[in-house]
Amino acid sequence: MEILPIEVIDKLVIIVAVFGISLVIAMYSTLAERKVSAFLQDRIGPNRAGIFGIFQPLADGVKFFMKEEIIPATADKGLFILGPSLSMLTACMTSAVIPWGDTLELFGRVIPLQVTDINIAVLYVFAVVSIGVYGIMIGGWASNNKFSLLGALRASSQMISYEIAMGLSIVALIMTTGTMSIGEIVYQQGGELYGIGALDGFAWNVFYQPLGFLIFMICAFAECNRTPFDLPECEAELVGGYHTEYSSMKLGFYLFAEYINMFISSAIMSALYFGGFNFPFIDKLDLSHNWETIIGVGFFFTKIIAFIFFFMWIRWTLPRFRYDQLMRLGWKILIPLSILNIIITGLVLLLTL
Amino acid sequence: MDNILFFILSALAIGGALMVILARNPVYSVLFTILTFFAIGGHFLLLNAQFLFIVNIIVYAGAIMVLFLYVIMMLNLNKQSEPTQPFFIKVIAAISGGLLLITLLGALRGMDSDKVISDIPYSDIGLVKNLGKVLFTEYLIPFEISSVLFLSAMIGAVMLGKKNLKDH
Amino acid sequence: MVNSQLSEFGIVLLFIIGAIAFVLITLTVSRFIRPNRPNYEKLTSYECGEESVGNVWSQFNARFYIIALIFILFEVEILFIFPWATVFGDEKKIAGTDGLWGWFSLTEMFIFISILILGLAYAWGKGFLDWIKPEPEVKDYQSPVPKSLYEALNQKYLKK
Numbered sequence A: 001m002e003i004l005p006i007e008v009i010d011k012l013v014i015i016v017a018v019f020g021i022s023l024v025i026a027m028y029s030t031l032a033e034r035k036v037s038a039f040l041q042d043r044i045g046p047n048r049a050g051i052f053g054i055f056q057p058l059a060d061g062v063k064f065f066m067k068e069e070i071i072p073a074t075a076d077k078g079l080f081i082l083g084p085s086l087s088m089l090t091a092c093m094t095s096a097v098i099p100w101g102d103t104l105e106l107f108g109r110v111i112p113l114q115v116t117d118i119n120i121a122v123l124y125v126f127a128v129v130s131i132g133v134y135g136i137m138i139g140g141w142a143s144n145n146k147f148s149l150l151g152a153l154r155a156s157s158q159m160i161s162y163e164i165a166m167g168l169s170i171v172a173l174i175m176t177t178g179t180m181s182i183g184e185i186v187y188q189q190g191g192e193l194y195g196i197g198a199l200d201g202f203a204w205n206v207f208y209q210p211l212g213f214l215i216f217m218i219c220a221f222a223e224c225n226r227t228p229f230d231l232p233e234c235e236a237e238l239v240g241g242y243h244t245e246y247s248s249m250k251l252g253f254y255l256f257a258e259y260i261n262m263f264i265s266s267a268i269m270s271a272l273y274f275g276g277f278n279f280p281f282i283d284k285l286d287l288s289h290n291w292e293t294i295i296g297v298g299f300f301f302t303k304i305i306a307f308i309f310f311f312m313w314i315r316w317t318l319p320r321f322r323y324d325q326l327m328r329l330g331w332k333i334l335i336p337l338s339i340l341n342i343i344i345t346g347l348v349l350l351l352t353l
Numbered sequence B: 001m002d003n004i005l006f007f008i009l010s011a012l013a014i015g016g017a018l019m020v021i022l023a024r025n026p027v028y029s030v031l032f033t034i035l036t037f038f039a040i041g042g043h044f045l046l047l048n049a050q051f052l053f054i055v056n057i058i059v060y061a062g063a064i065m066v067l068f069l070y071v072i073m074m075l076n077l078n079k080q081s082e083p084t085q086p087f088f089i090k091v092i093a094a095i096s097g098g099l100l101l102i103t104l105l106g107a108l109r110g111m112d113s114d115k116v117i118s119d120i121p122y123s124d125i126g127l128v129k130n131l132g133k134v135l136f137t138e139y140l141i142p143f144e145i146s147s148v149l150f151l152s153a154m155i156g157a158v159m160l161g162k163k164n165l166k167d168h
Numbered sequence C: 001m002v003n004s005q006l007s008e009f010g011i012v013l014l015f016i017i018g019a020i021a022f023v024l025i026t027l028t029v030s031r032f033i034r035p036n037r038p039n040y041e042k043l044t045s046y047e048c049g050e051e052s053v054g055n056v057w058s059q060f061n062a063r064f065y066i067i068a069l070i071f072i073l074f075e076v077e078i079l080f081i082f083p084w085a086t087v088f089g090d091e092k093k094i095a096g097t098d099g100l101w102g103w104f105s106l107t108e109m110f111i112f113i114s115i116l117i118l119g120l121a122y123a124w125g126k127g128f129l130d131w132i133k134p135e136p137e138v139k140d141y142q143s144p145v146p147k148s149l150y151e152a153l154n155q156k157y158l159k160k
Helices: A006-040 A056-066 A077-097 A121-131 A133-142 A146-177 A182-188 A210-223 A248-272 A289-315 A323-352 B002-022 B026-046 B050-074 B087-109 B128-135 B140-167 C002-033 C063-088 C091-096 C100-125 C147-159
Strands: A103-106 A109-112
Touching (some): A006 A077, A006 A109, A006 A248, A006 A289, A006 C002, A056 A248, A056 C002, A077 A121, A077 A133, A077 A248, A121 A133, A121 A182, A121 B050, A133 A248, A133 B026, A133 B050, A146 A182, A146 A323, A146 B050, A146 C063, A182 A248, A210 A248, A210 A323, A248 C002, B002 B026, B026 B050, B050 B128, B050 C063, B140 C063, B140 C100
Antiparallel strands (some): A103 A109
């Protein structure tokens, strides 16, 4: 048996790093959420565990591990466990196709900072999103609780409704880029905006697809079940929605999956529409390639954190939709708008060629 | 490596399909169907048919199975309410299933058994771009006609729903 | 190229296996270190302190099924549009046909999408996309304060 080729070891290191980083960021998003909400409501927020409460997520994690688990006697045990596990799994799967940075040249080898660049990456993301419904649906049904089932029903109906608008807004994006590999889409955004030399490195898709970005972002909010779309778990009507019966680590999975989803959708939005790791005037700095890459990664994470903050800002600012308003927005506004967006994109592309 | 993957995927697909009919709880049946679709998707991937793979996941495992789960979860198909089928329906079901099996076996007999899966040359037709080129030039008319099919399906769905909504 | 793409999917598989391992390890670890002292009351399902009545699995609003049915149709159509979107802006094709390819494929898609919109419009027109709206009840409570006074107040502040 031969030793693993060096490329495989590279990949393994990157996979472990991606897992680690997304888990740590999701963990600290929980703290950030509480700090941001405290800031917006003029409170202090958690400040006991360590300075500024930086050990709060660790304390929460330990608590999830140590709490007694209660599986209701009437629940379907196998599916009760499967539900949150699936939720967590689908949340973790997407980060495989996100390009975190350009290439690094180390020890004479070129290492791309991306787990893998499959050429149908956009469709892969779309597929994982469509599988994501099951975690909530199965968990809610298996609990054998009326609140849970109602929450699961609402969640699945909401997610499939917004999936269509999301797919149609991605179609318009693919029309302008002509490729489905996220890596290539990011590279394309390093050019000049509208061909103006002064705007080098600013060819972000958000300037070519403003309407598409807006639709995509609204759908991302809905797919993450974040306020104003958090009807599946709205505590005023449904106790805890689909996770009413859950406790211990399984509840932790559901809550944690939401934060990972938020992180991943922020990453996808910044990669598809906000230039990913590109930053303006990169060539003017005259740095070595490795430094450019490292600064690019820094910019990418800055964009992601800005989006995460935006998610939180929205959550603590806007009230929740009513169900008929939610469905009206999804079916009667977003879908016609995204079809219109496709038509406009097609006409503009042909007229400017 | 490809062969090992092929056998693992085949075992998963056949095992999943068996569990679909053996599982007592219909919800488990649906979940095993999803597993089967994933295994079949893996086969598509081994044949380098990326688009078919992703369609299989999104449409079958993602969309159609959500509808199945809806129907099964909401229609109260648990044990107490499951009606026992009359004997003659069981006989008819066995006959029709057996006929399908015979047809499949006949098709298998006619196949050239020398041709193993790894001999099929890799082609790039399964890549999305090539598929798009063929679909929108050569197979344009069937493509457009399929949209009429979708329209009729949508009207059918609405008609079905109309009856249901009136009952409520 | 082909084989490199296949191994790219292999890496995705590796990634998914890693995610599964993570979930399993977390579940097993928490299983061993948490207490387990169930009793009858703990294991009943939670319905705000009431004894739960009846079964959960009951009939639901048929609109959910219809939404799911229409969703499937749209999903399939989106997947048909994806291959088109990748070849639509193909510069080689456009140059090879004097720009005709672009207009040709755009009209193709116009026809396809307009038939799709027809279906959506039908479902819309039949009212299947309308969800039940809450209608606030108007109480016929007789207030000693006449309604015209409230109305006058409303009008006064409306103008400002």
